[in-house]
Amino acid sequence: MRVPAAYTKRTKRKIGISYDEYGMPYTEYVNEKGEITSVFTSSPKERHPLPLRINIKFLHETRLLRNSSVLPALPFFQDLPKHYSPLKKHKDVEKVHFKRLIIGGGTSGIAALNEDSIMITREVFGDILFDESPSSLLSKEEIVKKLKEKVKKFENKVLYGNYMGKFDEGLLFELEDKFLLVEAEEIVVSTGARTLKPIFKGNWEQGVVSREYYIRKLKEEIREDSKILVLGYNDLAVKTALNSKKAIILAPQHVDFAFSPLYRDLANENGIELERDYIVDVVRTDDKKLIVTTKKSEYEVSLIVFSVLKQPRLEVTSSMGLSYTYENHVYKPISENNVQITGGMLGIVDEYLSLLSGEVLNDPSKMDELRNHSSKEVTFPISPYYYGSNGLICECEEVWLEDIEYAKSLGVKDTEEIKRVTGLGTGKCQGKACAIVAGDYLKSNILISFRTPIYPVRI
Template structure:
């Protein structure tokens, strides 16, 4: 399996993509020639490291009195030691004009939940759907759906898209501003005001912590399904239905690596595990090394060789999006997810509904029903029945009082923040020093201040500390070149 290879910012570690969501670590880089490169579309890319001095420096130095006493050292550090681009060529398409529009209902995001909401709103009011990917992950996974025929379902979705093509715009959420909610779309900034908002930007999979967790080939469930044709051997680490779905795509031995013995499984997938004989391998530690034969993976008692280690611990809603547009959220100590506060219908406040992956729903058909039920109450009972049977996230509504240890920890080493090269050891030392909130740890380590602005690392630290709050996710949520 070929993956693009780049060097990390401070430690010069060889890194690669883990996911292709825009804005996540190493999805884009600036080459030495100043060109912006999308690594998800340039799998053969390898960064030239000849100009970079190989002198890794602990991040604690950046926060030490030494640099305050000798500020000139910062210039030397930035120019010769840290891995930063020396120039940037501006693409004419990135210079954007600003337009404003008002609609009755705004659907932010795509996938089956957004299309479910769109199908109920269309024809009744002025509606606009803005998304980076219309069909979302369903386009890549190509897996059977337990409730309905997949091909028939896709025909329904394509019919919705065809009937509403004038209401769908390709774009990326930038966040909420005084003027309205802003998007980057087709060479312009579009600012939208609406009476109602349906937030359908989904969730993401957070990488677990273990020795070698930044090794190229450690990838998310989403990236695995994008590259599945190029991957022969996999191992899976995770605690949820999503890990089982990955294993359904392979023909060889099926096992799930978990750290604490707790599986977040729906009724359907719990029964499926038993019927097809998936092995649950418990291990307190994981170690991964890159070799000429792929990845060498060590557990407490066994070792494996694999092309990829796929993680699907649990689907974490993109709370950074929800918080940015004004929604509150809470930390569930059983599932270890941050969830926007909402009713069973998905209502977060008077004007905003959250649907699909933004509620942690990973089953595509249930996600579709969540969109429909948020608009039309006649779908609510069917939605709840599907939640109970096909979605582990239904435990969120029953088990919020149960405390569980973090499902992300597999030992005491690894990287928490790959953007800024912050290790678990550094974070753990700061916790022992009395810094217990995610915001405090961000300030003393620098995590959450890099390219992805905390979209990965803050959730890990929150799970470790069981913090009720993350950080302030300010606009713009994604890069903006003007």
Template sequence: MRSSKMDMPIVLSKRHRRLRSMKDCEPGLPYNEIVENGKRIDLCYSKQYKKYTKKIEIRVGTSILHNKLLRIFPNIVKIYSKHFINLPDLITENTEKRELIFIELENLIIGGGTSGLGVLSEISKEEKTLLISSNIESNTDIPYPLPQINKDEFSKLLRDTINENKDRILEGILLGKFDEGIGFLTKDKILMVRAKRVFLATGGRYIPPIFDGNDIPGIISKNLYLRYGNRITKAIALGNSDDIIKVLFKVEKRVIINNGVLFLSKYYKELIDELGVEIINTNNLKVKREKGGMLKIITNERSFDSNILVYAIVKQPKIDHSYNIGIPYNFSEYFHIYMPIHSIEGKTNDNIYIVGGMRGISDEYTSFLSGKTAVNEKYLDEFINNLKDYTYIYDYYYQKNPKENPSPYIYGNKGYVCECEDITLSEVNRQVGRGFSKVEEIKRTIGLGTGECQGKLCTYSLGSFLGDRQLITFRTPLYRMVI
């Protein structure tokens, strides 16, 4: 990938025929996959040329499509779906057969980030343990300096942990909780696991902010930037947390756009001055794509030309994972984070612990310590000290009477809330005007959260916008099973 340009595969959106591309590479997220000639192609791992087919476009509001009156005329929906919605004409039959296997363990670690490896490093080799994760090796390379430890030494520590425990690591994707146990999809098997202790280390996500033009290709998460585009030096950052500063080490202009809310740890507050970061506050952001592929990024104060716009709003724990396996959560009106309920050690109930990004922790070494602390409380003091100095999430545990903040995801009154189903903020506001004030109500009336990602992105930003303490019900399977 060249430093001057980020070439990404382009996909046409479902209803509005907008040119879109991936924002992150987690399985199941919008525009990570296409169906071509009946076969599924993962755009994160398969080289795919920019290609798309224009069809006749007749926009129909989602509220009309979800109206009960249309049930009287189902043929109209069939015609519209077949000819005017961008859906595959053919999906070939999946002939692969997966064996169903049941496993009993002492310890199950779900997720292979730094926190999951922290757990694994503390568990005795004598205990029957399994760590299940997708693409675990990608979590061992740290591309920016760490405040507490040499990043190369830490990367080596993570790789050594993997090499020493290869017989206890398996690649797979969490499907969710079933009566028979917690299910996983592996390359050739479906596992049903029961364990005495479960450590949930599947991490968090960066939810796309909402503004005019927020679905344009070239607007990507910090995760995708570090994975594929961190050699691009012409990038503008958008966000409000420590994580967005990590984007700025190699860029030409160290500029952060935010809407006035900042969550920074002690270390990163000092680093802003050291790096010479310019912070631009705006409540009216607009992005356009110019001829030649450059982005025109327009704020109240000034505008920028850039190859990409990288976002990292507060790290949202994957509530779909934790809630699905039985862990309730709270909504913080200060951080606008949906957080699984847990103790400072990470304990949620008799046998389930959450660690790392599932607690909103974004500092890699502190995340590693959270995993070790969940197994052995001798690390608790060191963990809390790191939490205080190197993460903004410390205030979640120790700040008394935190103030209420506006949503950090809203940068104006335009933009897409749900990219899977092409639902705009204007459509959401119409439903709010009709008296619907809950995420579940918006889902039922206009279909938000019912597309490819099943609400893994849009329900968080919508919940933050509405101030709703409860998101949708995340049902099993959490990720699609092709059968």
């Protein structure tokens, strides 16, 4: 089983790749030729770590580093491309108008398709094709069948590309051969949600991966006698554990398990162990196992799979200027004007409810069923992302929990201010991974600003 590694920008620390999603931390790197390369196709050259971890307090209080002769030299210590190859073919910009524009091709996006719509997405179906856990109200097979029939019926309505952000002229998408500048009477945002890395010592080790990365690329490589450690406390954690032959679900000591009756029964029937504890340390052995030391126990596992919560891809709606709420540790965008939010972007985990949230746009009579089955979330006094001290929060800029605590000691209260003091969220992923975890840890109603473009543009 190969989990790639990368080397951090500041101290050249070796860290494991936790996400397989484009635009997330270290999924691309600069190779020996000075070219931008995918970490999933080749491995970065071994780097010697710098002996000192430069924390934010040291940077703030050491005037020498802010000297005018020192600052210009800092880029030489970073992995920047030596040159940029021009595009082989210039991409024209085409302006178009749609009645209904659907952004994202997961369950709810497909369900929202109709004769008057156009969908633009990186992929269709999403995690549902990889996830072996059941849906609570309709069999997974029936849901997939409905989705495939819908895609086949409206295959001429599906375009493949990246949403880049909102501009004055419209919404910009990058397709393989051109850019589309779209104006739409109705916009449906169905870009789904992602799991984010919790805080604990050793969370940078190879083998600490997201739920999405695990079910898509790694679960088939796990031996039947191997065990995974799932970090979480709700139905999502059980759904993740059901994709493994042997699993332990670990919740932080301050968090109570919050399973629905169905998933509690499934956990018991499948012999899934349930524990509540704090993580003291994680060490990767020579044979690629992870030794997880908690305050009460020690576990040897093949992977640590974080499945704490599904957080909506807020950068998509924030770039459109939409506001959001912060409730029960989740940041959810709000439907406004002509923009409708569906599926994972509403914090929905169950596949059938995600399907309903898209179908409602074509059949409003289904709204009552959707409301009746909405899950009840819980709130804890301390963030469920907190599993222990000394964890890495922002991988791109190497901002640690102690840096957040230092910023708090200066009177900083929200995530936007944390960004200005520590640099959190200013790296390549632009806060997609770290801003929400830091925000929940701080109980901050305000996150950083996600600006256009939300993904890198090759020029």
